[in-house]
Every structure is written in C-alpha cells, then in structure tokens.
Amino acid sequence: MSALYDFLGTTGFANMNWGNCLMILIGLIFIFLAIAKDYEPLLLLPIGFGAIVGNIGSMDSMALSVYDEGSVLYYIYFGVSQGVFPPLIFLGIGAMTDFSVMLSNPRLVLLGAAAQMGIFITFMGALYLGFAQEEAAAIGIIGGADGPTAIFLSSKLAPHLLGAIAIAAYSYMALVPVIQPPVMKLLTTRKERLIRMKPPRQVSRREKIVFPIAAFLIAAIIAPGSLALVGMLMFGNLLKESGVTERLAETARTAFVDVVTILLGFSVGASTQAQTFLTPDSVGIFALGAASFAVATASGVLFAKFMNLFTKEKVNPLVGAAGVSAVPDSARVVQMVGHQEDPHNHLLMNAMAPNVAGVIGSAICAGILWSVMVK
Amino acid sequence: MPEFSSGIQQVIDGQGVPISVAGMTIVFSVLTTIAGFIAMLPKVLEWVNKVLPESAHHGPTSRPVPKTMPAPVTGDLSSIAAAALAYHTRHFQGTTTRDDTRPRHSPA
Secondary structure, eight states, X not given: OHXXXXXXXXXXXXXXXXXXXXXXXXXXXXXXXXXXXXXXXXXXXXXXXXXXXXXXXXXXXXXXXXXXXXXXXXXXXXXXXXXXXXHHHHHHHHHHOOOHHHHHOXXXXXXXXXXTHHHXXXXXXXHHTTOOHHHHHHXXXXXXXXXXXXXXXXXXXXXXXXXXHHHHHHHHHHTHHHHHHHHHHHHSOHHHHTOOOOOOXXXXXXHHHHHHHHXXXXXXXXXXXXXXXXXXXXXXXXXXXXXXXXXXHHHXXXXXXXXXXXXXXXXXHHTOOHHHHSSHHHHHHHHHXXXXXXXXXXXXXXXXXXXXXXXXXXXXXXXXXXXXXXXXXXXXXXXXXXXXXXXXXXXXXXXXHHHHHHHHHHHHHHHHHHHHHXX | OTTSOOSHHHHHXXXXXXXXXXXXXXXXXXXXXXXXXHHHHHHHHHHHHHHSOGGGSOOGXXXXXXXXXXXXXXSOHHHHHHHHHHHHHHHSTTTSOHHHHSOTTOOO
C-alpha cells in the first residue's frame, strides 16, 4: 500500500500547482487559435503543445524538463538556449525569400529601417520599467516582429527571459492583423491610402545572385554581430538564386526549416514552466511587446509619409507598416487595408519590399544590441 | 522587475537614448548602403553584361528539359496548324492528293 502512496506522490497531480494549470490552459488556447483561427499555426501549435508538456509536474529528482541537465528536452532546448536554431531558420527563410521586389524599388528598403524604431523605443520602455540593460535589449527586439531574431538575442543577453520573450514575439506576430490596421488607419488619410504604386520591374538573374553576397558583406562588415543571422539568410537566398543548387535550396526551404521549426516551437513552449514564466517580468514583457508592434508600425507609416515630402513618385504610406519583419503577414495586412479603400489597388507586391528589408533590419539591430551589450 | 526602481533615471543610467540613436543610425546606414548598392547594380551589370554576356553562364534556363515533359508550345495555333499541314503534305503525298489536304470550305 505504501508503494502505491509513493507512486501517487510522483504523479502530475501531486506535483502541479495552479500556475501549471494556467499554463496548460494557455497552451490549449494557442492550439485552439492555431487550428480554429489559423493564427500562425506552424508556430502556435508546437508552442502550445510544448507549453502543455512543459507544465506537467514531476519530482525534482527526475530529469524531465528543458531545464534539467540530461533530460531529452534539455538537449532539444540546447538549440534554443545556445541560439543554434534561429540562424538555421534564417537559412530556410533565405531559401524561401524572393528579393526581386526590393531589388526593383530600392528606396522601399528604407521603410524596413524605419520600422526598427519599434525595437529601440521598446528598449527604452523596458529600461523605464526597471529592467537591466541586457534584459531591456532582449525585450526590445520583440519590436522587430521576428521570432527567431528575438530568440537569438534573448539566448545571448537574457536567457532567463527567453520563454516570455519568445512567447510574446510569436503571440504578437500572430496578432499582426489585429494590432496593425488601427494604427495604419489612424495615421493615414483616405487620399493617402488610395495612392497607387507602380508594379515592380523585372529583375535580372545576375542582380538576384549578386545581391545576397553584397548585402551580407555590407551588413556584416558594419555590424558583425548580425553575421550569424544575416549570413544564413543570405546564404539560403544564394542557394535559391544561384540556380545550380536547387536541391539544397529545396531542402532548406522545406524539410530542413520544418524540422527546425518543430524543434524550436516545441522546446520554446516546453520552457514556459509556470515557475519561470508566471512572473511580474512576463507581464511587463507582454505589455511592452504589444506597444513595440504598434510603435514599429507607426514608424514605418510615418517614414513613408516623410519620404513623400521629397519624392515625385509617391509611396502609399500603408506600405510602411510592412517594415516590421513579420513575413508575409504584415504585407498581407497592407494589402487588406489598401483593398478595403480601393478593391483595385494591389499593394501586396510593393509591401513585400519593406517586409523583407525589415527581416534584414531586425537581424542587424540584434547584432548591434548584442555588440553593444557584450562590449 | 519588482525590486528595481523605474523611471527616467533608469533610461539615463542604462544609456537608453545614446544606444537607441546609435542603433537607428547604424541600421539606416547599413540599409541605405544596401539600397544605394541595389540602385547602382543594374548599371554595373549592364557594363558587366557587355564583357560577360549572361547566356555564357549555366543556370536553370540551360538545364535540359526532362524527357517526360512535353516540349513547350510557343507559337500560336494557326502557325502550328500550318506547320502540321506542311509536314503532312510533304510526307504523305503518296497517300493523299493536294485537293484532299485543302480545307473543304476554302474558297480557293
């Protein structure tokens, strides 16, 4: 009989608290949002299930969680905690991304830079709320709207906040269609929203091949901290555009990136144990995350309006909102908002330019913040 | 977060403003350089193309078409029909007469 009692003491019932139950509920909500609402299902579903797995209570003497050295989950989480997975994801993103639109209209690259304002405003906001400098930098990168970049920088600067930062980044990325439209409409007039832009020109194969090499050299030489992320992004893109490594590019953008996404999403979810996740810090991080997305969107839109003061060929300011690097969701939001005003105005292609520039921009910001903090 | 003091002093102590200004300046510098390079690229490649024509390189366009794939149809249907007629006329003259190959509703 005592053996039975001993066993009951090892079950999840005996080792769980209300926090674990709450996190399991959050995991279930993520799974619901992924399946029923189609909100970033490739990420929310693994994260949601990981959150459930990570919050099953167990005895301290059993190595089960991502934080217990020697457990299976610990080794999977190694790719997150050491920042291995994000550059691998970037390789896949590079192999998927077509930079043609950006190459055909280079001035739209600047919108990708302007939207990074969200990162630095959030950085200052986090400092204001009392976070340490490294923590504030890791929180600030949520404003880049780029999950892998947020995980990469958090793993380097504030590993103890990684779970909260990753969840905040991915949650708000899923909520881009909710957060961005009000900001975009608030900052633009109907006349501005009706501006039509020229369709992108045809880009030669050589331009597409030269671009990833040159862009990497420029970014890595000026901000070496961005080497891992921008390097893998551009390498993936070169595999795609070279035309001679189609097999590698195909693998990078399909099976390879899928495997890494599964491992990353699941282990990030499993890292959200109530004991480490349900803290006042997490509340602050979530509040700052929402603000950072709104600020990043506003910065892109306002910069597009600023550009229109000096250029003959006007830019639809809505396109500026795509400077946040949630690819391709923010570009889709631009198309949707533009479409509401004029059903014949197709902004999607033009919005993809700042969108992919935003990916490069947020990776560079991560590199800058990392360099500054580890000086 | 709970034990920390918060406020403007934290932003000043954490060098929030200088880091942010420097960060934005660097991001703009990098992306402006990239944008400038992209704008210049077609002109540079125009010159390069004169020295090294693009067709000299191998790439996806020069890869052989798989045997299972049918040859691409590039002409319009009338020219294909004309070519088929010419082929038929040349190779099957023994089995058919010119008059047979002429369209029945032709005014000629």
